[in-house]
Amino acid sequence: MVAHLVRLRLQLLRNSLRRSPAQLVGVLLGAAYGLVMLGIVVSALFSLRSANLSDLRVVLVLGGSVLVLAWAILPVVAAGMDMSLDPRRFATFAVPPRELLTGLALAGLLGVPGLVTALIAALVAVAWAGFPLAAGVALLCAGPAVALCVVSSRLVSTVLTLFAASRRLREIGRLFLLLPVLLLGPLMAGLLLVADWSAGFADTLAVVAGWTPAGFFWAAPADVADGRYGSAALRMILGAATIAVLVWGWKSAVERTLVTASHERLSGKSASGVxxxxxxxxxxxxxxxxxxxxxxxxxxxxxxxxxxxxxxxxxxxxxxxxxxxxxxxxxxxxxxxxxxxxxxxxxxxxxxxxxxxxxxxxxxxxxxxxxxxxxxxxxxxxxxxxxxxxxxxxxxxxxxxxxxxxxxxxxxxxxxxxxxxxxxxxxxxxxxxxxxxxxxxxxxxxxxxxxxxxxxxxxxxxxxxxxxxxxxxxxxxxxxxxxxxxxxxxxxxxxxxxxxxxxxxxxxxxxxxxxxxxxxxxxx
Amino acid sequence: MSDPMRATDVRESAEPTVALSLRSLTKRFGGKDAVRDITLDVPAGSFYGLVGPNGAGKTTTLSMATGLLRPDRGQAFVYGLDVWGSPLAAKKLIGVLPDGLRLFDRLSGEQLITYSGLLRGMGREVVAQRVADLLHAFDLEADAGTLVVDYSAGMTKKIALASALVHAPKLLVLDEPFESVDPVSAANIRDILARFVSSGGTVILSSHGMDLVQRICDHVAVVAAGTILASGPIDQVCGGLSLEDRFVQLVGGRNQTGSLPWLRTS
Structure with a gap:
């Protein structure tokens, strides 16, 4: 089943490319763009090898947290999600939820953003080259970190699909849903404004981010490098728990979408006259x-x-x-x-x-x-x-x-x-x-x-x-x-x-x- | 009061007696002939049925006849006007109901017909009057203010047909007009179309329903694999057989052996 879904994803991509050569160009250019981005990040990771521990912590924790947040927000903002694997489409094929979820998650990983993220997460270990034990932990954390990205993004897009089942909510509600996301930028800017950058504000921010779900897996290697094994273990446990909660939320959302009729409800909206x-x-x-x-x-x-x-x-x-x-x-x-x-x-x-x-x-x-x-x-x-x-x-x-x-x-x-x-x-x-x-x-x-x-x-x-x-x-x-x-x-x-x-x-x-x-x- | 169902000026004018004339229309999609060399004359005042198996090229043919799809080769004339030479003039005479294309469904039914009329360059008063008449004729008055997206499939067909009639065309080109329409509405639509034809208008429609075509059409063309196998007055094409039998005879391909032995409940 899982293999089927992954193959379906590739087949859908191939068919859409066959239908329009222009889309093939699009995918190739997108891949090229992804490669360039990957190159930049990887060279940055390599150059970080000589950095000291506190700089490493700040850059990797903040960068990693932003990466996770970006995945979570991706389905909401204009970047858009490829809905070709909308769980609702599988409603008629009694697929066991567990296999459906695994398949959808893996299929979600297949794509330029997914592959680039996976590579970056794995190569974080390179930056920790100065601290062999931390590098090992970073490698260990790479998998769960990527899983966190994919699952949070799937969770958000499934919840949005649920919202979409009611059109009235979709027409207006979704836009309001957007407001907090759009305000995230100014909010963060405001926060940064209040802070005093010269007094090691980035360090504080990294410490805070490291204790948020977005940062657990990125901060754990830093703890190990610092010799604080207990705190590292705690973060990894908390991170695993986060994934478990998100998967549970996603699973129940998918189950809800599977039984929610996908056809639109009557909006009851009517226009008088012309x-x-x-x-x-x-x-x-x-x-x-x-x-x-x-x-x-x-x-x-x-x-x-x-x-x-x-x-x-x-x-x-x-x-x-x-x-x-x-x-x-x-x-x-x-x-x-x-x-x-x-x-x-x-x-x-x-x-x-x-x-x-x-x-x-x-x-x-x-x-x-x-x-x-x-x-x-x-x-x-x-x-x-x-x-x-x-x-x-x-x-x-x-x-x-x-x-x-x-x-x-x-x-x-x-x-x-x-x-x-x-x-x-x-x-x-x-x-x-x-x-x-x-x-x-x-x-x-x-x-x-x-x-x-x-x-x-x-x-x-x-x-x-x-x-x-x-x-x-x-x-x-x-x-x-x-x-x-x-x-x-x-x-x-x-x-x-x-x-x-x-x-x-x-x-x-x-x-x-x-x-x-x-x-x-x-x-x- | 104007009657949108009445085709104007047909009998008075000394125009050609052919309403729609297709000459060697050809269209290829991805290396495959969708329509090959179709030549067809639809007499003015006829009720013409276009029947054929799925993928025979009915929709492609009708799209090329109405200026929606550019043919690779061949010509289409509506009352002598070249559809691809002077499209704006030719399109004035045609009312179109496509199949499988969406409508501006965020408009209410009343707004959609109004929009279709205004797009055709008609005056506000005329449009308003005809919209009222059409909503009444298609029994859509109660849902005039409902957004088209909330209509059932049958109501959507009806509102699209009403939009195709608002400018009182001389030729109606309808792709599967009876699909997913309930029997009562279908009977109403048949009446409306019959009145349109009897007042001098011309209808060409495509359909899967052989019985229906035999019942309401006076001419028929059988299309398969992008070519016309037979065309003309329905009695002449059928030669004493029912249209369904004649169709199967012409098209062939009845599958006698595929008995699906495993498809049994016991």
Whole structure:
């Protein structure tokens, strides 16, 4: 059974690669990226051989704990989980839970992140080369540490699946579930802020982390090197107990999912009348905008992409305070928000999935399609960006910077939206279907998305070059007239890029409608 | 009051008497011919059935006929308009119900039909009137405000069919319109389609149900392995046999030996 599941995982991967050569490229590039990361970490581990005990403890315990945390958070945040081995899919095959769990855990290990983690955990022993006994313990702890990573990640993803069984919870609840995770960064930054780094704060942090479930297995070798065998043994026992508890939790979660009907419950949600369609112009572009805006409010996949936006002020401020000045970092708020919002519609057609046939069959003009999608976004993005921009300059007491700030931000928003209108007619990638977890992903798609995005970012920075130059002149001179010129440049060039993007995107769309439909069908 | 089920201007215009004309349509998927050289004429005002075994190429053919899938070779004409030469004009005349593709199911039923109408460039008042008529005709008034994702499979088919009718097309292309529809709804849909045909519209539908096709269609084409084995008026194709018998005769492949001896309860 266990072997079957592992083979199934490999078979699924192979079949998905056979279906789309692009995904093969994605997996290969992902593997290359993993190898580079592995190389960096391994060389760091080798260079640690000459470090003293306290440095070793700090680096390995903190690094290891972060690794475990990353695995646990992975299913929740945008990095996504490959749900091809969703336990629910085995509900109809009376598989003994024990074998199902072992198989799923091993299968979860098979993949670039799993293999890299396993190698790193094993090679931690190299860093302990100066303390032979500790190196042995590190080797001994490597297995359980990796198990801890995999099991915690599986536990979290299974619990999320359970949540997903009720759609109402999925639509909104999941996003709230995200908030603490997203706030983890600022929280940690805040903690670091309170601490005084010069007084060996890292040591304290390492000591604390070493007594958390994430750190048990990484701190045990350090204890051995220190000669504190009792404490090392205690940590290993506690670590084993943690794994046992997590496995128990995972097992009961899997058992619950196996008996929870996977089909969606009625949400009881209903819309009276035609909703937003009444308020938009009765033309194809207006209809597309109304539909897109309805989806922004009803489909968690859209919200998931921008759920970070309301938290950005807190995050930026805490990062800024960490280094020097919180209000200075807030200057980046409106431009970053503009970028995130504009970019969120680059995947619009991928999110439509096969429902896109309606546009194809209706003979919607590409320009109307592009304009509608862009319009729906800009309707709430422009106020948001202006609000954030003004808020940031007011907070920093730099109201005179407002024109330049708004100009830069609107420029990014409008030009970015224009570019995204072209992108979504060109690149279709595997996206979670409506109703899936917004974070579900197909193996190998991650890197492809990233490659497409990277091309987009490059194009965007070229488009933004003229207004960036004006903005830089303003930064250098502080001349208010140049500030207003920045506003003008941002808005005028932004509108120009938006118009060109809609026209070019619309033209590409008209040429490629059957091909776009074909790719969403392939991916859906 | 406008009636969305009524195909407009068909009888008045001196247009070709062929509603849909396929010429040597060919499509290959991964080195395998899905559809090979299909040539077919669907007369205006006919109720045309497309039958064939699974994987025969029915969906592929209908997708190429409606401008959803670009053919490798061949042409498709709707009332004389080249579907791949002037797609926007041709698509105005066609109503499509695909099989196996999703809908914008986060919209309510009423919103989905409205959206389909507005996408076609129709005015708000006309759309509102027709949406009301369609919801009534398909008996979906009670669920008009429910999100399509919460509809049953049969209701989903009905709402998709209603969306295909909202712009009063002259040609309806329906892929498996009766799959998972309950008998009462199926009877309603048959009535609606029959009225559409009797008022001058043309329907081509694909189906697995031989009885159903024999009962409601006046023309039939039998497709297997990407080619047309027989086509024409249903009596002519069947030649006195039932459609089912004629179909098996044409397609062949009845498996007489696979008796599964272990599939016994005692």
């Amino acid at each position: 909703g937003l369609f009444r308020h938009f112009p009765a033309r194809p572009a207006g209809a597309v905008a109304a539909r897109a805006l309805t989806y922004w409010t009803r489909d968690p996949r859209y919200a998931a992409g921008i759920v970070i936006v309301p938290l950005l002020p807190v995050i930026l401020w805490s990062i800024g305070t960490l280094f020097s000045d919180g209000s200075a970092a807030l200057m980046a708020l409106a431009p970053i928000t503009a970028f995130l919002l504009a970019w969120s519609i680059a995947t619009d057609v991928s999110y439509d999935g096969t429902a896109f046939w309606l546009h194809a069959a209706s003979g919607v003009d590409g320009r109307a399609d592009r304009l509608g999608r862009a319009g729906a976004l800009l309707l709430f993005a422009i106020p948001t960006v202006i609000f954030f921009g003004l808020g940031a300059v007011l907070f920093a007491g730099r109201l005179h910077d407002a024109p330049a700030m708004i100009g830069v931000s609107l420029g990014i928003l409008l030009s970015g939206t224009g570019l995204a209108s072209v992108m979504s007619a060109l690149f279709i990638h595997a996206a979670p279907r409506a109703g899936d977890s917004p974070f579900a992903r197909q193996p190998g798609s991650g890197f492809l998305i990233f490659a497409g995005q990277f091309a987009g970012w490059t194009a965007l920075s070229i488009l933004l070059l003229p207004q960036s130059i004006v903005a830089l002149i303003y930064l250098a001179t502080g001349n208010p007239a140049v500030g207003w010129a920045t506003l003008g440049a941002g808005v005028v060039l932004g509108l120009l890029n938006l118009g060109l993007g809609v026209l070019l995107g619309g033209w590409l769309y008209n040429q490629r409608v059957p091909e776009i439909l074909r790719s969403v069908v392939t991916h859906g």
